[in-house]
Amino acid sequence: MLVLSRRAGESVVIGEDVTITVLEVRGDVIRIGIDAPRSVAVHRAELLEQLETVNREAASPSEDAVQSLSAALRSRPGNHAG
Structure with a gap:
């Protein structure tokens, strides 16, 4: 540095x-x-860190969210699975 x-x-x-x-x-x-130049990205470091954290959380849903989505898919009309 x-x-x-x-x-x-x-x-x-x-x-x-x-x-x-x-x-x-x-x-x-x-x-x-x-x-x-406009082609050069300029960002505040703390915003990039926050964006990275939010993206990581969005890519790894909680167990409750996965169960809720699974239940919603099973209860859809026309779903003949199990």
């Missing part, structure tokens, strides 16, 4: 087309601006 010190108004350039600029430093909060 590259670690840099920057002051408000200073920038870091990544590759040829991504620029990160420190806009403001106020206590322990730093505002940054990111200038990147």
Whole structure:
């Protein structure tokens, strides 16, 4: 990991087309601006972690949900199984 010190108004350039600029430093909060092409995805890490958690939970339904779905399928009209 590259670690840099920057002051408000200073920038870091990544590759040829991504620029990160420190806009403001106020206590322990730093505002940054990111200038990147639309083809470059820029996301906050905590949102990606939350999305990953939600997707994992959705892909692994609870036992109650599986039993409920199974019962609903068995009770469908026209279902002649067991």
